[in-house]
Amino acid sequence: MSVNAPSTPRSWSPASNTQGPLPAIIQLSRPYLSPIQIKNLEEKTAHANGSRDQQLKFQAFSVILATGNYLRFPIRTMGTAMIIFQRFYLFNTMQDFPSTLDTAYACLFVASKTEDTLKKLKEILLASYHIKHPSGPDISMDSPIIEDQRRRLISLERHVLETMSFDFRVRHPQPYIMKFAKHLRCKSNSFVQCYSDVFIDPAPLAETAWQIALDSYKTLVPLKRTPHAVALGCLYIAVSLLECDVSDLNPERFCVPPGDFENVVLELLEFYIDWLPQTMLSTRYPDPARFMSMRIELNKRVGKYSELRTSGAHLRLRDHTMGDKGTVRYVLNWERERLERDDLY
Template identity: 30%
Template sequence: MAPSANQSNSNGASSEPQNNLAVNPLLSRIRVSNQYLFQQQIQSRLISNGTNPTREDNFRLLGTQWIGDVRNSLQLPVRTYCTAATYYHKFRLVHKDNEYQYQDAAAGALLTACKIEDTLKKSREILCAAHNLKVSPSEHLTSDDSMFEGLSKVIIGLERLMLEASGFDFRVRKPQKHLVKIAKEAKLSKATYLVAYDIMIDLYRTFAPLKQTSATMCFACLELAVLVMNPKGVPIRSSKLRYLYERCSSTRPEILETLLDLLDLYTHFQKSSIVGPLHNIDRFIQIRIALNQEVEQTSSKNRYTEFHGPPKINNFKKTPITPRTPSSPSEVRKNGNIVSPVTLSPTSADSSRRNAAARTQDGTIRFILDAEQAKREQEKVSEYFKTQYEEYEIEVEETVRPQRDDRVERSQHRGRDERYNSRSFSKRARR
């Protein structure tokens, strides 16, 4: 008959101490998803990746334009476009531009968005739609063509990196439904609402969706639509709907920041938008001047909300972050031939900002949405990895050896050895 759990073994020792041995937790890293980002965080991530500002604007606009064109070709809903653009922006904040082509990243973001929003499309269908947009109708291909075999694997590999860059956070804001409700509350015309709807799509060409709430984006788009359609019209901020700011937890500086982001797009990249080419650029410049004057009248006088400069030490600013040196031409991938997203490391999402010591550690990455839970876990786990030191002072007596002079003492005569100047030596030499 087998012994019970409380019964001791034949040696007289209980089995309970063996089962209650403390096991240290596995080494791992925790990444918490950021639902919102500040402009300062976005700039620091771009600088740490060594992103060129001119190329950054170009790749950002080309990628979102590619997503919009393919989305219209596949007749996908606008919520899929919003999700794909958001994932595309988050991906670019983590990976350098020379690690991928913007078409591959845009296709990976659109494939991820289709699965999240339940508008399922295969990677072959997305690539086929993008190809058919560039060729004539007689050269259209089907999704089962062998041409898309290799590219589809690249897109599937990028899908994994998209999820890691976002922290496996599937919470994406879709402000279109809020736009309809606020437009009805403001009793705006249908023409103004349609312009605001197009402005909302243009807004996803900027980083504003990563920074602002749905209500803030709706207020900014409706106000800009009113100012563009009717220059002499009363802005929304001075109407009787001003109480909605507090009701929707939105502030005027946040709306001003969103408006200026839109006006930067319409003044500098007018042709890369929907509403920009339909109106004169002078109108956007006049609106921007008026909003800049309003920003100067505020207490903070900052273009961006919650923007804090580097701390000062002895009345001197801290040295800014040194941009990452661009990779050599051999490391730049061209047409996906040198480096494939399938072979990229799973931890490459945050490897650009991790020091060398952290990169060499073994462990897993855990993605958590709740920041408080992650903080509690880190405090609990840190107890097992504390390194404690004890200092001791020990007196040790060491014997000092006497110094030895290895040089041979010779009497010197006019700087020469005396034995070579003796008469006997000279006599022998003469003999």
């Protein structure tokens, strides 16, 4: 799966051989999905008991955060694991992969390698065991229980990687939150060390937006919008909650399309209205009516969701057996794939 390697001339007829050294299936990476594509996938993976499925996802997110904190993973690793988890269950059904906790551990393992915070799979499973059984009995890495789980998750890891199309490019909104907050002159005189091992300015606005960004991983917003659009949406909600007067919070000034900014804010507000007890802000702002009033006020200015008018190609669920149909090639560079296809034909 080399993206930058020079292409070489090849002679091939698609009807002559689909099982040879050349790929029979080409899978293109999609770092971001349009709202129409996500809606199409959700309709295919929808289960009769949607509320139960959502609760299972929240349980998986709690496991990712608890295990990640136990192993002292940085926020970016746990956020990447939740993004991978969300993508996995967009392209795979819970009927095919019913154990969301196993999927959560596999996603956390992949995220640890993606973010260069590598831990052995047995370490992750051992940490999860200690969280579930804080009073013992103690268990070692060589235990048959850990070994059985490890073998099961190694197989699941392959499915996670295939769902990602082996694309490990993940960007997070937190760095943009800090930069935008400083640009808005929201500073304080105190400093605190954060997970990324750098000193940041914990102004109330930036702190609140940081918590909102953590909640955004529990939604599909990071799969739809760029990280700087998510960061600005988090800052807008924080501004409204803290009743700050930041007059220069203009999306175009931060190179964010107004439509993307509005949809990020509206989706996050709906998430807080529907699932406030599952969020980081539930203890500080327990009343969902506050978020509802914010949404009503924003709707007066922007009208209906602009994303409903967004066009996009319909996507199919992942075929678990496509590896049995020939060699699968995962391509990150769409332009190169087009040029090579023109050369072949």
